[in-house]
Amino acid sequence: MIRFENVVKSYGDTEVIKGINLEISNSELVVFIGPSGCGKTTSLKMINRLIEPTSGTIYINDQDILKMDPIELRRNIGYVIQQIGLFPHMTVGENIELVPLLKNWPKTKRRERAKELLNLVGMPPDEYIDRYPSELSGGQQQRIGVARALATNPDVILMDEPFSALDPITRAQLQDELFNLQQELHKTIVFVTHDMDEALKLGDRICIMKDGQILQFDTPENLLRHPAHGFVEEFIGKKRMWQQPEYVKVEDIMIQNPIKAIPTRTLTQAMEIMSGSGVDSILIVNERNQLLGIATANDIRSKWDTAKRLEEIYTRNVLSVHPDDSIVEVLKLMSQNNIGYVPVVDVSGILKGLITRSSLVKVLGEKYVG
Amino acid sequence: MATINEYLTFMSDRIDQIFTLTGQHIYLTLIAVAIAILIGVPLGILITRVDSISGLVIGIANAVQAIPSLALLGFLIPFLGIGSTPSIVMIFLYSLLPIIKNTYTGLANVDRAMIEAGRGMGMTDAQLMRMVQLPLALPVIMAGIRISAVTAVGLTTLAALIGAGGLGQLIYRGISMVNNKMIISGAIPAMILALLVDFVLSIMERIVTPKGLKK
Numbered sequence: 001m002i003r004f005e006n007v008v009k010s011y012g013d014t015e016v017i018k019g020i021n022l023e024i025s026n027s028e029l030v031v032f033i034g035p036s037g038c039g040k041t042t043s044l045k046m047i048n049r050l051i052e053p054t055s056g057t058i059y060i061n062d063q064d065i066l067k068m069d070p071i072e073l074r075r076n077i078g079y080v081i082q083q084i085g086l087f088p089h090m091t092v093g094e095n096i097e098l099v100p101l102l103k104n105w106p107k108t109k110r111r112e113r114a115k116e117l118l119n120l121v122g123m124p125p126d127e128y129i130d131r132y133p134s135e136l137s138g139g140q141q142q143r144i145g146v147a148r149a150l151a152t153n154p155d156v157i158l159m160d161e162p163f164s165a166l167d168p169i170t171r172a173q174l175q176d177e178l179f180n181l182q183q184e185l186h187k188t189i190v191f192v193t194h195d196m197d198e199a200l201k202l203g204d205r206i207c208i209m210k211d212g213q214i215l216q217f218d219t220p221e222n223l224l225r226h227p228a229h230g231f232v233e234e235f236i237g238k239k240r241m242w243q244q245p246e247y248v249k250v251e252d253i254m255i256q257n258p259i260k261a262i263p264t265r266t267l268t269q270a271m272e273i274m275s276g277s278g279v280d281s282i283l284i285v286n287e288r289n290q291l292l293g294i295a296t297a298n299d300i301r302s303k304w305d306t307a308k309r310l311e312e313i314y315t316r317n318v319l320s321v322h323p324d325d326s327i328v329e330v331l332k333l334m335s336q337n338n339i340g341y342v343p344v345v346d347v348s349g350i351l352k353g354l355i356t357r358s359s360l361v362k363v364l365g366e367k368y369v370g
Numbered sequence: 371m372a373t374i375n376e377y378l379t380f381m382s383d384r385i386d387q388i389f390t391l392t393g394q395h396i397y398l399t400l401i402a403v404a405i406a407i408l409i410g411v412p413l414g415i416l417i418t419r420v421d422s423i424s425g426l427v428i429g430i431a432n433a434v435q436a437i438p439s440l441a442l443l444g445f446l447i448p449f450l451g452i453g454s455t456p457s458i459v460m461i462f463l464y465s466l467l468p469i470i471k472n473t474y475t476g477l478a479n480v481d482r483a484m485i486e487a488g489r490g491m492g493m494t495d496a497q498l499m500r501m502v503q504l505p506l507a508l509p510v511i512m513a514g515i516r517i518s519a520v521t522a523v524g525l526t527t528l529a530a531l532i533g534a535g536g537l538g539q540l541i542y543r544g545i546s547m548v549n550n551k552m553i554i555s556g557a558i559p560a561m562i563l564a565l566l567v568d569f570v571l572s573i574m575e576r577i578v579t580p581k582g583l584k585k
């Protein structure tokens with residue numbers, strides 16, 4: 001766990017970090033993001049003491065790092081930087097073995113570890129271990145950068161825009177690889193980027209910074225749904241949420257007041273309500289507004305009898321969804337079961353809304369096209 | 371005008387002397403340049419660490435370089451007498467500047483990101499110097515040594531003026547006797563020596579250039 005307490009960094013009279021507090025849990029991947037010069041790199045480098053705070057304290061696992069030996073501290077923290085981080089005069093193997101070497105591991109153990117890590121990042125050791133960085137592609141170099149940071153299996157890894165110099169396709173690939181690696185390794189990772197897509201893709205939580213302050217530190221979902229600050233919303237991009245369908249929830253797109261009726265209504269009354277509102281289905285609820293079922297205009301017409309009541313004909317056990325389900329799940333449900341209507345109910349079964357094919361088309365059309 | 375043959379005969383008659391003087395020449399140059407490396411490289415490293423004195427050190431080395439070589443030799447005689455010691459000191463002083471300067475610029479131009487990567491991985495200052503900065507600066511340092519050594523071969527001809535021997539002896543004697551053959555028999559071996567030093571050191575430069583930095 002990493003904890004910042006009132007951390008300030010000044011250069012001369014300028015405060016570049018203005019008293020930040022934050023707590024990063026173990027096995028969490030936290031992304032620092034914000035405009036250029038907002039203090040992301042400064043905050044990151046204070047964790048391995050490449051930069052010392054002017055005041056305040058940083059703890060790793062409740063130990064004040066300012067009281068630790070900086071050399072020892074750094075050897076126990078993985079560090080990945082932008083493209084040029086590999087030493088050009090050392091082979092891939094030597095680069096990976098560097099921290100183990102500094103920690104006096106025996107040669108055979110170092111080599112073994114290097115091979116293991118090359119395999120982990122998908123680069124066959126026999127082919128790559130003796131190559132020089134200049135003999136690798138940008139993507140391969142960054143993989144080695146990641147492998148090198150993992151060499152002594154540190155708990156904490158710092159990454160400063162590690163993928164920013166790569167072309168979009170390679171970048172996406174490395175992001176996926178890092179994501180998968182993290183599922184396996186559960187490191188505590190602090191990742192700096194200026195790419196919002198990357199932040200949303202990788203971060204368990206995202207820390208949005210501006211002018212040396214933290215504006216919001218939250219899960220991607222909460223940032224998208226409840227931006228705490230006009231700047232955050234602007235920075236993320238207003239339409240961003242709609243580009244991440246997994247964050248769009250049922251309540252964002254459902255019809256709020258669907259046409260409904262209690263089961264004791266007659267079919268005539270039901271037809272009357274439906275034609276009055278121009279819809280072709282009606283939801284059946286009890287007095288407490290709990291969903292019982294649905295009746296469509298077709299159902300009613302096919303069993304037409306003026307004396308009949310809705311309770312004799314409506315369809316029970318309909319599929320329903322919750323307001324905070326993602327629309328991805330709803331779309332899947334609707335297409336798998338080939339249904340055009342999904343009522344929305346809360347945990348106690350109370351009707352909250354309705355999603356229909358046409359409401360989906362209407363809302364999504366507005367968000368993506370309009 | 372004497373024919374080439376006459377020159378060759380002149381030289382082959384004195385081949386033993388030429389070899390002896392060449393040996394002395396190499397000896398003086400080698401000692402002076404070796405001392406210049408032993409002092410210049412550490413000094414160059416030092417001034418990258420203590421930036422406040424870098425201007426001063428390079429300034430002094432520059433000033434020394436600017437003194438006419440003959441005058442410098444003259445200045446040294448009252449302190450060191452004549453013979454090989456003042457000659458070696460003079461050659462050494464001239465060789466110092468390119469070595470200090472190239473060591474300094476070589477180290478100062480090592481990419482900041484490399485240094486930060488090394489430091490971030492937990493290298494001590496000494497490890498950083500040994501494992502990152504020096505290997506990356508080595509080609510530039512070697513180039514400085516090469517310039518020094520080639521210049522030193524030329525300067526060593528002056529040593530003959532104060533009785534330290536070397537190929538200069540033939541040249542100066544030739545000048546005073548107005549004997550072109552004698553001048554040539556000192557100048558040609560000195561020239562060959564300079565070219566040879568340049569060639570050998572250029573190969574050394576290639577050898578010390580870290581493999582990953584070669585194209």
Ligand SMILES: Nc1ncnc2c1ncn2[C@@H]1O[C@H](COP(=O)(O)OP(=O)(O)OP(=O)(O)O)[C@@H](O)[C@H]1O
Nearest residue numbers: 011016034035036037038039040041042043192194
């Ligand atoms: N050594 C320094 N002396 C003075 N100011 C500095 C120094 N290092 C950084 N700064 C200032 O501190 C601020 C934060 O810098 P930092 O490198 O943390 O920004 P960043 O968020 O990483 O930006 P970027 O996205 O451009 O990398 C900047 O305004 C920068 O100019």
Ligand SMILES: [Mg+2]
Nearest residue numbers: 040041042192
């Ligand atoms: Mg930065």
